[in-house]
Each structure stands twice: as structure tokens, then as C-alpha cells.
Amino acid sequence: ATSARISADSPDGVLAGMVAEYSGNYEVDIASTYKPVGIFLNDAAGSPFENTPAVASGKVTVMRSMGSYETDIYETRDEADSADLAYAAGDLLYASGFGLLTNEDLSAKCPVVGRVSKAPTATDPWLGFDLYI
Numbered sequence: 001a002t003s004a005r006i007s008a009d010s011p012d013g014v015l016a017g018m019v020a021e022y023s024g025n026y027e028v029d030i031a032s033t034y035k036p037v038g039i040f041l042n043d044a045a046g047s048p049f050e051n052t053p054a055v056a057s058g059k060v061t062v063m064r065s066m067g068s069y070e071t072d073i074y075e076t077r078d079e080a081d082s083a084d085l086a087y088a089a090g091d092l093l094y095a096s097g098f099g100l101l102t103n104e105d106l107s108a109k110c111p112v113v114g115r116v117s118k119a120p121t122a123t124d125p126w127l128g129f130d131l132y133i
Contacts, residue, residue, distance in 0.1 A: 006073055014040045017071030019095035019113060020062040036095045036113045036133050038064035039071070063131065068117060070126045075102035091116040093129055101129065 006015070014020070022035045041061040063069065075085055075096050087103055093114040094106040103116065111133075118128025 014043065014060055014099070015073055016040055016042050017073045017101070018099040019101065020060075021095065021099075036110065038062040038133060039069060039131060064133065065131070067131050068128065069131060070118070070128045071101065072126050073100060074120075074127045075100045075104065078102075078104050079106070087116050087119045087127060089116050089119055091119075101127065 018040045019036050020038045020040050022037055039062065041063050074087075075098070077084060079097060079102075085103060091103040092105075092112045093101045093103055093116060094110045095113055096102040096104070096106065101114070113133050114129040114131045116127065117130050118126070120127045
């Protein structure tokens with residue numbers, strides 16, 4: 001799918017800011033079962049300027065419960081890839097099929113995971129949100 005926020009240079013695996021979901025047996029998946037449980041804190045590959053606990057342990061930190069966060073990865077196109085998405089403070093957020101936050105109404109298959117607290121702009125592309133899950 002097209003994304004203005006994720007490039008070909010992005011590391012493989014989960015990315016910080018993606019929606020974490022249970023796939024069963026306490027294993028976490030990304031938006032395949034639509035049972036969101038939180039937001040990944042770090043990339044699975046780790047950051048080049050710090051140690052790589054995810055690579056060493058096979059575990060990735062998930063932020064859960066209430067909290068206010070920002071992420072620079074989120075859906076910029078709808079699921080049909082037919083229209084650009086625009087975010088505004090107060091918009092409800094869902095997990096897309098790609099594991100990213102979206103304000104496209106996916107309530108038929110995914111519960112609300114948060115609400116936009118700061119809309120991204122061209123000069124500040126970070127999406128601020130309050131996590132509900």
C-alpha cells in the first residue's frame with residue numbers, strides 16, 4: 001500500500017508507532033486479527049544509536065492503557081488506496097489492515113483505539129493521539 005510516511009529504507013518487522021494486536025496465546029501480531037492491545041514503542045530492528053534489546057531477546061515493548069503519544073507513521077491513504085486521509089483533532093482512530101493508525105471508519109472490524117489530539121501538518125508531520133486500549 002502507498003504510504004507517505006514509510007519508505008523503502010524503513011527496517012523490516014514492526015515499527016515504533018504501529019498497532020500491536022493479539023493473535024492468540026499471548027503472541028502479538030500487527031492488525032491481522034483486529035484485537036488491538038497497544039502501540040509498539042520501538043522498531044523490531046532497534047535503533048542504530050542504542051542497544052538492540054528486541055533483536056537480542058525476541059521481544060518488543062508495547063505501550064498499553066491510557067496515555068498520550070505521538071507517532072510519525074500512520075495511514076496517509078484510505079484502505080482502498082483511492083483517497084488521501086486528513087487528520088483533525090478529535091478524530092477517532094482505528095487500526096488499519098497494515099497495523100497503522102487511521103481515522104478511516106473501520107468500526108465494523110476494529111474497535112476505536114484512540115483519538116487524535118494533534119493533527120499532523122506539512123511542517124510538523126507527527127500525529128498526536130490519546131490511546132484508549
